[in-house]
Amino acid sequence: MKIVVTIIGQDRIGIVAKISTALAEAEVNIMDINQNIMNGFFNMVMIADMQRATLPLDALQKKLADVGRALGVDVKIQHEDIFNAMHRI
Amino acid sequence: MLWRDEIFETNRMIEQNKLDVRTITMGISLRDCVDPDLKAFCQKIYDKITRCAKDLVAVGVAIETEYGVPVINKRVSVTPIALVAEGCKTDTLVPVAETMDRAARDLGINFIGGFSALVDKGETRGDTRLIASIPEALARTESVCASVNVGTTKSGLNMDAIRQMGETIKRTAALTADRGAIGCAKLVVFTNAVQDNPFMAGAFHGVGEGECVVNVGVSGPGVVKRALESVQGAPFDTVAETIKRTAFKVTRVGQLVAQEASKRLGVSMGIVDLSLAPTSAIGDSVAHILEEMGLERCGAPGTTAALALLNDAVKKGGLMAAQHVGGLSGAFIPVSEDAGMIDAVACGCLSLEKLEAMTCVCSVGLDMIAVPGTTSAATLSAILADEAAIGMINNKTTAVRLIPVPGKKVGDDVEFGGLLGHCPVMAVNTFGAEAFVARGGRIPAPVRSLTN
Structure with missing residues (x-):
């Protein structure tokens, strides 16, 4: 299963590092990263593979939400299929 | 690979424009529950409903968590009770409604539909008994929804x-007078009722349906309004095209959820209902879409023209996005459940007569409209007849939910709570129709050619 991780919030040092570390700890493999800063706001989208993940999706959502809270950013994890359904025929 | 903008677009629709799956409704056949003993019948339907839908709420929550799209309501519809309770030896079907209510409570769902009768041509003794039980059934239950089909094009x-239903609405209002006549908010009078409607209060599991199905209603008036904000002043060709594209995207989410829900629940997928269903929350209004097209107020x-375009474009956009389309599939215009409609009524721009005209071109009909408590049963019946005639002649579903609130007069505000919202009491034409309604009988089926 592939997931889409979106992170939005005030920019600061270490967001990518901490989020990536949390994913690595859960054996989630990052396949694609797209990130930029707009007007001081941090925007990032990751596509990751959960094939070898050691946590179920809801537990991963909670883990990443906790990491995001500590960084002051919103972290959202969704099954990739909702985006494929909406944007791909 | 997905583009970042696409991902942000989807999430903006969900987070800012209130895109949601309005309901996952499980339709359950109760045809195998027939029993002459009322107690045994009630036990059978309780067991069947709670067995079939035992995982419904959990699956809805799991889908919401996984895909990040809110699944607002999880509901159940059943075979019209008048049909399956026909052989019960009893004077009242209120205990059946109470059983349905208990099943809904134990399942953790907020509405259960199907306390219904289909009497478009005539009534059996079982139908009469069900209709007579409606006021007390709705007064004594929280989640049970009733509907009666009083006509079809055929x-x-x-x-x-129709005469009976005017009286039934009045009795229901009287029995729930202490709660703003809320019983009437759970009572729908249909013409051309559909078998696979996932939306309440009018959902029931039609007799042509299978054992158990999942129907999904998806909604996003806020998404459509937001899309139209980007084409301000453009000609209607562009407006229609924009709505179609948006409806396609919204419906694809419904299709995904319907597919997943049916797979996880182990039942067949029924339909996706393409309706635009508003809520009274800000930014979730069908009226505001119409105003976005350039109207000062709904x-x-x-x-009517704006609504016709909207309704048609939503269908065109949604049809290709879903495997099976059904239910009511069109824009809903419930007054109390739409912030823009409430404001339009409050400022005197939207009348009952204009709403009636609007129902000629959109889904459903006169929906969630509070009228003065002094409105007579005959007047209610006459309004029902007018709306039913629109459905019959135009070969479309019409549904009426009128709420004559005891003690309330025009302009007073009535609060129904939750999804049902609140609304100002609307003026009703006070000229009488007693002699018209007293005639009874049937209005013949219309000719289907020479359609001018």
Whole structure:
């Protein structure tokens, strides 16, 4: 299963590092990263593979939400299929 | 690979524009529950409903968590009770409604539909008994929804049933007077009722349906309004095209959820209902879409044309996005459940007569409209007849939910709570129709050619 991780919030040092570390700890493999800063706001989208993940999706959502809270950013994890359904025929 | 903008677009629709799956409704056949003993019948339907839908709420929550799209309501519809309870030896079907209510409570769902009768051509003794039980059933239950189909294009209108339903609405209002006549908010009078409607209060599991299905209603008036904000001043060709594209995207989410829910629940996928269903929350209004097209207020001249375009474009956009489309599939215009409609009524722009005209071109009909408590049963029946005639002649579903609130007069505000919202009491034409309604009988089915 592939997931889409979106992170939005005030920019600061270490967001990518901490989020990536949390994913690595859960054996989630990052396949694609797209990130930029707009007007001081941090925007990032990751596509990751959960094939070898050691946590179920809801537990991963909670883990990443906790990491995001500590960084002051919103972290959202969704099954990739909702985006494929909406944007791909 | 997905583009970042696409991902942000989807999430903006969900987070800012209130895109949601309005309901996952499980339709359950109760045809195998028939029993002459009322107690045994009630036990059978309780067991069947709670067995079939035991995982419904959990699956809805799991889908919401996984895909990040809110699944607002999890509901159940059943075979019209008048049919399956026909052989019960009893004077009242209120205990059946109470059983349905208990099943809904134990399942953790907020509405269960199907306390219904189909009397478009005539009434059996079982139908009469069900209709007579409606007021008390709705007064004594929280989550049970009732509906009665009083006409079809093929059969014409059953004016005896329409007369009865005016009286039934009045009795229901009286029995729930202490709660703003809320019983009437759970009572729908249909013409051309559909078998696979996932939306309440009018959902029931039709007799042509299978054992158990999942129907999904998806909604996003806020998404459509937001899309139209980007084409301000553009000609209607662009407006229609923009709505179609948006409806396609919204419906694809419904299709995904319907597919997943049916797979996880182990039942067949029924339909996706393409309706635009508003809520009274800000930014979730069908009226505001019409106003975005250039109307000062919903109800102003041009409203019917705007709604016709909206309704048609939503269908065109949604049809290709879903495997099976059904239910009501169109824009809903419930007054109390739409912030823009409430404002339009409050400022005097939107009248009952304009709403009636609007129902000619959109889904459903006169929906969630509070009227003065002094409105007579005959007047209610006459309004039902007018709306039923629109459905019959135009070969479309019409549904009426009128709420004559005891003790309330025009302009007073009535609060129904939760999804049902609140609304100002609307003026009703006070000229009488007693002699018209007293005639009874049937209005014949219309000719289907020479359609001018």
